[in-house]
Each structure stands twice: as structure tokens, then as C-alpha cells.
Amino acid sequence: MKFRDGMWMTAEGFNVEYAEETYEITQTEKGLSLLCPTRKIFTRGNTLNTSTVTIDIEAAAEGIISVETTHWAGAQNRGPHFELFPDGKPAVEAKISSDEAAGTTTLSAGSLSAVVTNPGEQHAFDIRFRGAASSSSSGARESESDGTRHLTALLGRSVGLAYSPAWSNAMQTGDMRDFSHYMFTQTQLSVGETVHGLGERFGAFNKVGQSVTLWNADGGTSSEQAYKNVSFWLSSRGYGVFIDHPGRVELEVGSERCTRVQTSVEGQRLKWFLIDGPTPRDVLARYAMLTGRPGTLPAWSFGLWLSTSFTTSYDEETVRGFLEGMRARGTQVDVFHYDCFWMKGFRWTDFVFDAERFPDPKAQIARLKASGLVSKVCVWINPYIAQHGAAFREAAAKGYLLRRKNGDVWQWDLWQAGMALVDLTNPAAVAWYKACLATLLDVGVDALKTDFGERIPTRDVAWFDTSVDPERMHNYYAFLYNKVVYEALQARHGNNEAVLFARAACAGTQRFPLVWGGDCESTPEAMAESVRGGLGLGLCGFSFWSNDIGGFEGSPQPWIYKRWVAFGLLCSHSRLHGSSSYRVPWTIDADDPSDQGCSAVLARWTAVKTRLMPYLFAQAAVAVQGGLPLSLRAMCIEFPDDPTSWYLDRQFMVGDSLLAAPVFEESGEVQFYLPQGSWTSLFTGQVRQGPGWFTETHGFDSMPLYVREGTILLLGKKGVKGIVYDYEADVEVCVFQGKPGGWSSSSAAAVVDKSGKKLGTITVGEDGELQGTDVLRGAWSRSAVDALRL
Known part of the structure; x- marks a missing residue:
């Protein structure tokens, strides 16, 4: 939903009012409450006939801060409400500090902080969100001078309320039955930032430039409608936003103001959670804590x-x-x-x-x-x-x-x-x-x-x-x-x-x-x-x-x-x-x-x-x-520091270590991208060096299916029928450019039985020999990569 007609004009049929300054900051038990009038207050008389927006910023969990904007607080907050922290809400300390020299007040929830410009002569409205420092060298998540990462911000005219249809006299709002009332926020988009998620959407993978309506519909896979609308999006800058509203949500992702993501809902309140990374894995783990981890499947x-x-x-x-x-x-x-x-x-x-x-x-x-x-x-x-x-x-x-x-x-x-x-x-x-x-x-x-x-x-x-x-x-x-x-x-x-x-x-x-x-x-x-x-x-x-x-x-x-x-x-x-x-x-x-x-x-x-x-x-x-996808796993989850990974929408990871690129051409030709490192074809044993784009032609019995460098891959016995069997028995242990020692996912293999119970972990020792194989049963074997055939 667009409230503006370009940069300068309000859209036809709307009254729009913006939080113009932070007039007062009150410390609360969980954070900060900001009183923000919709005009700059220069005299006492300016406080009359003026609407306000209250912005409550709270520490929700380590690395998670909630932001709730409210116009009329007396409006009913009707359900249903999302079941948040279904496994129990973790304890978190809301740390509040002031910097008189900078003129700011900061709320911190572990790695994540919100920095608010104090009331003063500048009559400013400025809220900036900073996350934990990242070891990444990626320009997409550069650190600030204080070692934190800039994530996003609420800047001038980024928080407000709107009426439709437009009223000509404020007396008309005494009867709201003839009006729709909306709350909106606009978080800042940085240069080169991409936005992903918002459910099972079949259009462009990067949502920047799109208008998105979160409203479940039976629309098939060839339209802007979606069966699964999820009010969460992930940014390439290493943070996520969860919108705590189960009803209709309208988003303008760089599509009303090119430098902002606008979120709007009908009602008197809008609440969302900012979730820090710095990696997509970190963001998704915290999001899973907030909304629930997936169930386990047999x-x-x-x-x-x-x-x-x-x-x-x-x-x-x-x-x-x-x-x-x-x-x-x-x-x-x-x-x-x-x-x-x-x-x-x-x-x-x-x-x-x-x-x-x-x-x-x-x-x-x-x-x-x-x-x-x-x-x-x-x-x-x-x-x-x-x-x-x-x-x-x-x-x-x-x-x-x-x-x-x-x-x-x-x-x-x-x-x-x-x-x-x-x-x-x-x-x-x-x-x-x-x-x-x-x-x-x-x-x-x-x-x-x-x-x-x-x-x-x-x-x-x-x-x-x-x-x-x-x-x-x-x-x-x-x-x-x-x-x-x-x-x-x-x-x-x-x-x-x-x-x-x-x-x-x-x-x-x-x-x-x-x-x-x-x-x-x-x-x-x-x-x-x-x-x-x-x-x-x-x-x-x-x-x-x-x-x-x-x-x-x-x-x-x-x-x-x-x-x-x-x-x-x-x-x-x-x-x-x-x-x-x-x-x-x-x-x-x-x-x-x-x-x-x-x-x-x-x-x-x-x-x-x-x-x-x-x-x-x-x-x-x-x-x-x-809280990760098993498959299809977007490449940006595994390779967030590779800028190309945020644009790849015709390939995916299967778990941590397998890269798959489906073939869409009748000729069997397929183009795909391999991130940095050595990659081995599971079918031929051919090794390719990334990063780079590659083109191959495949028959129907193969496709680009590459194994990540350092992987120990366990394969079940050849010829076995049916998906359920003893996963620890008669396996092939395949080592791909194995790295000695280590317990990272790329150089270790968990062994589980058919009930899902973890039996142990296999690694490669300094001498190149497999360790932890005592949990394997039957005639297991180690396969040479260049001889591997399925």
C-alpha cells in the first residue's frame, strides 16, 4: 500500500501524519518509550490539536529487540496472537546507556542495540539499529567505528499513521466507522542490500522493488499470491525482521521509497522484532526461538x-x-x-x-x-x-x-x-x-x-x-x-x-x-x-x-x-x-x-x-x-559473504554439503555457480574450483550435484530398497578433500540410526585415517572420490 505520490505529495485519498521528532524518552522495565508528536514542538501551543505516535522499544531476547508503534492506545488489541517463544522465553537484560556528547540514548539486548537521538533543539527523529561485529570482510556488513555493524534505521518521516478516505475536518474522526486507519514504519535499505523471504513466494527471489501483500490465497504458483504468507524477511546485511501481525500486512520493499522497506497494517498498532545475525544461520536460529522450531519427522x-x-x-x-x-x-x-x-x-x-x-x-x-x-x-x-x-x-x-x-x-x-x-x-x-x-x-x-x-x-x-x-x-x-x-x-x-x-x-x-x-x-x-x-x-x-x-x-x-x-x-x-x-x-x-x-x-x-x-x-x-531448511537451502545461508549467493534462485544446497542445480532446458544444458573452494561431482568425481560460473550438459540420469570441500559423506548400501534401513550399517564413507581433525559440519559426519538417534561422529585424523568408525556396523567401506559412482 502506497501512501505517497512520489517524493513530495500524499497519495490521493489519504491523510498521512508522521512522527516528526522524539519529544520525550521514558525508561521502562524492558526498554524505552518514545513520545513522538506528528509536528515539531517549538512552543507550548504546538502540543495542542496534534497527534502523537508512541514507540516502545524493548529487549525481547539476546539479539532481538521489539519495536511497537501506537497511535490510540485505547483501541482493543484483539487476537489471535502469534504464539511467541513457545519453548519458553529466555531471560534478557535490557541495558540502557546515555551518551551526552553524542546526544543519544541506547538500548541493548545482548549483541543488538537501538540508538535513539535525544530530545533537544534539533527536534530530530532518528533511531539506528546496530548489531554484533562481524569477522566478515564483505562490504555488505562493514563495521562502524565503534566495532558494531549498522543494520538499518528509522529516519525522518519513517513512522506514522494514515487515514482513508482523507478527511477535511478532524471532527470527522470522531466517528471512525467511515474510515480505515493504518500504522506504518519504513526501515532504511542500504546500498546494495537485498531482501528475501516473506513466505513461499514464486516471483523474484530478491524482493527489493516489489509490493508484497501477506494474505493467504489459493492463487497457484504463477501469480503474486501465496499460500504461505510468513511475516518475516531476511536482509543480506545480516539481520531479519519479524512482523508480529497475523492479519493482512502490506509491504513496499523499495517500491514506494527506493531506500526503504515500508510495512503497514490496518489498526492502531504495529509491532515488529528486529533480529540480529551476523550470519543468516544466527538470524534463523533466533527466529526459530521466537516463533518455534520445526517438528521432527520420521x-x-x-x-x-x-x-x-x-x-x-x-x-x-x-x-x-x-x-x-x-x-x-x-x-x-x-x-x-x-x-x-x-x-x-x-x-x-x-x-x-x-x-x-x-x-x-x-x-x-x-x-x-x-x-x-x-x-x-x-x-x-x-x-x-x-x-x-x-x-x-x-x-x-x-x-x-x-x-x-x-x-x-x-x-x-x-x-x-x-x-x-x-x-x-x-x-x-x-x-x-x-x-x-x-x-x-x-x-x-x-x-x-x-x-x-x-x-x-x-x-x-x-x-x-x-x-x-x-x-x-x-x-x-x-x-x-x-x-x-x-x-x-x-x-x-x-x-x-x-x-x-x-x-x-x-x-x-x-x-x-x-x-x-x-x-x-x-x-x-x-x-x-x-x-x-x-x-x-x-x-x-x-x-x-x-x-x-x-x-x-x-x-x-x-x-x-x-x-x-x-x-x-x-x-x-x-x-x-x-x-x-x-x-x-x-x-x-x-x-x-x-x-x-x-x-x-x-x-x-x-x-x-x-x-x-x-x-x-x-x-x-x-x-x-x-531453524534451517534441509532442502531447498538458499546459497546465501551457507555462503553469506559471497555477494553472488544472494541472487542465486536456480540452485540450492541440500544440507550443509551438497549443491544441486536442476536442469530446466530440454537440451540438458545447465549453468550454475560454485562458491569459493573445491567442489567434487558426486557422479563423476570431477573436481572444479570456485568461485565461478560453469556450464554443463547432462542426460536425464544426472545433473550438477557437487560436494563441498571437506565433506565426509555417508552413503547407504548400494541396491537397498525403501527409505528406512539401518543408516549406520554397510555404509560407504566418502571423504572429499578431507581436512584433518576438526568438528565443523564440513569436516565431520554425524551418524544416526533410523530412529534419528545420534550414535557418534566420524572425522579424519591428522594421519588421514577415519576416526569414530566404531559406531558403524556391518561391511562399511571407505571410498576413493575419483572412483565414486552411484
């Missing part, structure tokens, strides 16, 4: 998931035929997913299997698992309840559905006829919904795909919890929905065995993994969109992410399908899923039997991921602990 979820697809026709015979066909062509499926039509049409979601196609679902699922064709089963659900199912009648009668203000159940015909929405602010409705989910778990369901949850109404609605604001519930509903389903799965399967496959999300939803990228087209451009979406979401604390291999809409050409298979099997989680066409490989290319056919390529890349599991599962634990 090993089986990392395997290949096969879906029935959306509108296709299927029954038990179809399902078994798919799985037998996959096995016959060399691919083991770990999870089978039943999409929408496991239920009858016009009855989604009533939790009842279509009796005509699935007369005995419990027995069918048991037969599938007993056959070894699949180990786990997932089914599709959503929080919408169509009126033609028995679930609707019960929920409506008992008051479990969202209502209109006149008491009617809120309904519409978009998606399902007469569908309603489960009111998750009603504890009784939550208990009922969990009981419905339990009926699915009773028949052998292991995971739940929590689809939809974006189209949450805000007008003419009355939530059971009258304290919540419908506008703030729109995005936040995704958090409640996924939390309820996750808790139901935890209650049945255990805390670390719950698995979602969710589409909608907001800040904090990373606690309930996992998510996938929504409805993409079957084109190389859509695959690139998916990469950008995964990269952005990974910079918002989400460790686990997937997408629809081959694309959701349309029917992929064989070459696109095969290139997407390679990309999809290097994501943390991998699923074959489509809309109106199947994604089993033999339907894509008329069952081409060659080693470059779809079936062979799928078997190849499934085997690659299976063999990588000793590495991937160990890295998953590191990702969860640090």
Missing part, C-alpha cells in the same frame, strides 16, 4: 510418495496396479496417498470412504502394507465441510461451524456445495474434529494431507471466540488447522511420528511439518517458480518442503517429467502428484524401456535419495535445531 516420510492425483478415477485395483507397476520398474514407493475422491463427490470432508470403491478400507490398507508395496498411507482432508455429508449435520447442530452475524452457519458453494468451515476457536469443535480424524487413523492411515485453509472469510462472520478479529483470523487459521491435525497424529502415533502434507501456512506453522508448494503447471517455468518458492519459504524457518513432481496442472512432456524427478528427489520430501492425469512414469512416455525412459530415470533418482539417507537424516536434525 525417516519413512523422506521416501517417495505416490498419489492417485486429483480428479482421476481409482479404486483398490488401480492403487495396487500402480504400486506393482512401480516395483516392477525398479522403484519402491514408501507412502501412498489417496487424494480427494477416497470420499464421494459433494461430501468433502465427511471422513467416510466411498463404499462403492472402497468397501473395506481398513482391510485394503492392511493388505497394501502386508504386501510390502508400501509402508505408509496418507489421505487428503480439508477444513471445509460440505452440507451433503453426515459430518455437516452433526457439526451444524452442535455449533461447531463458523457462523454469520445473524446466527446462520456461514456457507458458500465455492469448492464444495454448501460448504461450511470448522470453527477452530471452539474447543468443542476442535475435540470433535480430532475425533473425526481418529476414525481415519483407526483404519490404518498414517499421515494426513491438510489441503486448503486459505479462503477464510473476514466479512459477516462471528467466531465462537468473540475476542478474535476476523481479519486477523484469515492467515492465522492455517496455524490452528495444522496444529489441530498435527496434535491428533501425535496423540496416535507419537510426538516424532506425526506427518502432515500442508498447503496453507503462516508464521509458526513450521512447527507442524511438512508443507508442499501447491498447484504448479507442468512446465519448466513452473518448476523454476517452485524452486523460488521453496527457497523463500526455507528462509522463513521451514525445514521441510516438497512440490508436485512433474507439475500439478496439465500433462508434462517426458523431458520435463524426468528433469522434475531429479529436482524433486533432492527436495527434503518427494511426491508424484497431478491434477487430471496420473504421474506414474509409464503413462508419461508410453512406457519407454530404455535407461533414459521415465521409469528408469525415476528408479535412478529414487535410489540416489535412498542412498543419501544417512546424510539427509543426520542433516534433518541439524536443520530442526537451527
